Amino acid sequence: MILSLFSAKPEHPLADAKELRRAIAELPLDNAFKAVDEVLAWFESLLSAEGFKPEQLFDTVRQLDEAAQPHLRRLTRDYLHSPRLSKTEERRLWTASTAFWDLLARLYEQSLARYRGKEKGADALKPHLPLIHARLILAYGNQLKWRQYHYGPVEGDIWLRLGQAYLAAESEGVAGRLLLLYPGQSSSSSATLEYLKVLMFHASSMDSLLPAEIELAERLIGHCLPQFVFGSRSGPESVYWIDPAQPLPPVRLTREPQAAPTLRFFAPGNAPQTLAELIRSVELGTVPEEVNLGGQYPARMILPVLHHLAMHWAPTPPLREHRRHQVKSLLTVVNGFEAAFQVFSGKPDGDGAAESWIADNVSLGGFGALVPNLRGDWLRIGALLAMQPEGGSNWLLGVVRRYGRESDTQAAVGIQTLARQALAVELRPRSTSAYALAAGIPGMLLRDGMEEGEVRVVMPPASFDVRENLECEAEGRHLLLTPMDIQESGSDYEIARYRELRSDN
Template sequence: MMFNFFAKRSDHPLADSKELKRILAELHVDRPAKAVDEVSGWFDSLQHSESFRVDQYFDVLRQLDEAAQRHLLAVARDYLLSERLTKREEERLWTRSHGYWSQVATLYTDCIERAQRDPKSKAGDAFKAFLPLALVRAQAARRNQLKWLAFRYGSGAEDLWQALGTTYLVAETTTNAQKPLQLYPARQGLSTVAEQYLHAIVFFASSMDSLMPVQIELADRLIAHCLPYFVLLPDCRPDSVYWVDAEAGAPPLRLARHPGVSRRGLRFFSPGTALAALEGLLHRVEHGEIPSDINLGGEYAPRALLPVLRHLRLYWGKCPPQRRHTRHAVKTRMLVLYGFDDSYSLFSGAVPRPENEVAMDSWVVENVSLGGFRAQIDHSATERINIGALLCVQPEGGDNWMLGVARRFTRQGPDDAYLGVQVLSRQALSIELRPRRSGFSAAVAIPGIWLQDGRETGILRIVLPLAGFNVRETLEFSHQGQRRTLIPMELEEVGSEFEIACFREQSAT
């Protein structure tokens, strides 16, 4: 099929069908990262070649892109799941994948624009059959760029939203926006340009800056699974939550007020019945079942999936979470220690050990609210902080340590990073808990940090080490000479190295 229609012989090696077949066959099968680099190198050569007709150019691009897909999946798995990656290796994997999607999106867009400039030419006419696939792949590539930016909590997606909007409108103008196509030969199901645009909007609305990278990947796949339930329309509905102007190329905005007069690129987004579908899925996972029809890209335990489902449930409602407390601009410093062990030690009344004082960070806090603060952090801190990390923080000049958790991470350029921290408690106390099953004195102690503020009477919130909570196990501890008994209620949150559990205190008899 490929090169029988060449008008003149190109001197590019990919113009020879046998050579192209050989190149594709000899990609590094056992070295996915190297294979992606090779394809990217061929993309570079295509971008600077003027010897291809647009239809020929697209067909070569299509085959290279298809050959790279399984290698890209392997690179993504390494980036998300490998536990022994150095920061340099992680950076290389990220740069390779993000760069690939940026490059291939540009090339598909080049094909579309070249054909638009000369639609009545022989090459432009031949390309018409390829246009729907070029559009949907360009849109999917831009959406993947958004995801890889989210993995690094990066900003600078404005150009992506401009490209997503432009491609969506071109597809509408050419009646291709709703045309279902198989995105890649090995991928199940069909997709459209409009669905890819909607997927990007849902992704944006789902607040990925408060999830860890592997959770972002799971959320992205859950969005794909639930995508048919969302709605994107030119008219505002009572349940519309966001609006987007595809022509202006801006990211979606919360529908605090109507954007005004109707215009060509204006679209309104609503969750439709997605929340009900997600609730049903959450119920099944809470009972230990992961439906087989969901493509998660791998095998995950319900414990890994539940926090993502609960996060999406918050943001897919008709009234997504909004900031509850007013922020106040400040410029102050905050001392910071990391992790459960040092937090437990501090709230036991211990003075920070000398080795911890060396490792203690000092952050510049930019704004504060009743719920937490936003701080500028340096490069060394970004290497040891994950979303969900437990933090001990103390305002400069103060004598009270607070317990917090890293919630939102944002990069603004290569050197500037900002972390949003939620304060869990301004009055915490370390305690030793013991299971009641075999007698108070005989049981092995479980360390816990009691969050003493902000909870209703008779309900205790306690931070435990991972796997410290057992819904079937009653716990006891001593406080001010009294023995207190705790009945487990629910696991409120699972962080990177801790759990927050709720207990009901049993009345003394």
């Protein structure tokens, strides 16, 4: 009994090296979610475990972290690329991944706290400090990325903890130490580089990209990381600044901020040239071998992301095409191709799907709006909307271009107006007999912003055929539409450009 009182051996099962190896070996290889869930359970138990020596606890967390990485990559692929992921399954994968990075950060924070508290045996952690700091900042970065997959919200507390982790790495002299963060990686990183990657991620306006595009953008940021400029002094090349001691994200350097010893400045540096070379290469059908995108992607998916980053990394920030005016007015909104077609056909919303949003700014190009009561899971980048401003009699057609959650029930969106008038028509392939009984293709004709003799047509997915002329009746005239190209595709629509020939027959 007396001996047990003085025993330093922890009672946690993973304190035994053989049990730790067994727990890792028994992680299911064919079920990524279950494997991550088991590691999460071990993480939770380690947060309150007693008796571990500082280095022993760190090593236990390190091994579990490394064992989970292949399973986390599989969960990410499932989340981003599964074609028919249910809302429940999507939420399950999102929750598991965010929980992993949150608990991992807390455990690495615990190791650092024990080192700074000068616990007995904590000096043994000193050689591991570069790895602990870099992985801690990586964990925070992944928390932000997964929140961005859901378009926020991001609490200021994360930015403060992230900044404190970076400043602590600096003060302990390990921020710039290069090392491989995980076994099998081909390139080295450091606490400073991981911090800079998070800053550039935020500065790249991910709120206008889809989740799979956000993942691609982060990979491209990682590829360009050595090109970025980062330091404590502002120079002619500086574009952004941040104060890591404050719970605030980085912002554009439009004027010098109030002096503080913790201010940091950063810029894309030579990365725009690297992007330009990548764009040329991808346009020719080649992705350089040294660019790790985490998978094979078609050029039509990579190029928009490259152009997006090039625009936001330019020395001059992208300017708004139209001036915004602050307003406060209600918008009646219906979503999706079918509902929009019904509206422009003159048929009322019969199933109660219309929502009331609040427009808080307006320009010639569109609206900024608040969604006070999120309903369902349809709202996303690229969603097609029909909108009627309060007091107006006409409907507008638009697409969601930016999306950010302000809470679980409220969001802010940026909407591009496609047309202030749309004609609902029934389209028929020219080759179809006039007496055929087959139903036509529903479509909406848009003439806003088009050259004379051209028209855009919004149709259901896979309706466009570059070899097929279409015809329809509109405004008392017979129209012949000759295909030109497809401009945009969404989950339930596509927008194509046609040449328009009219006749009175």
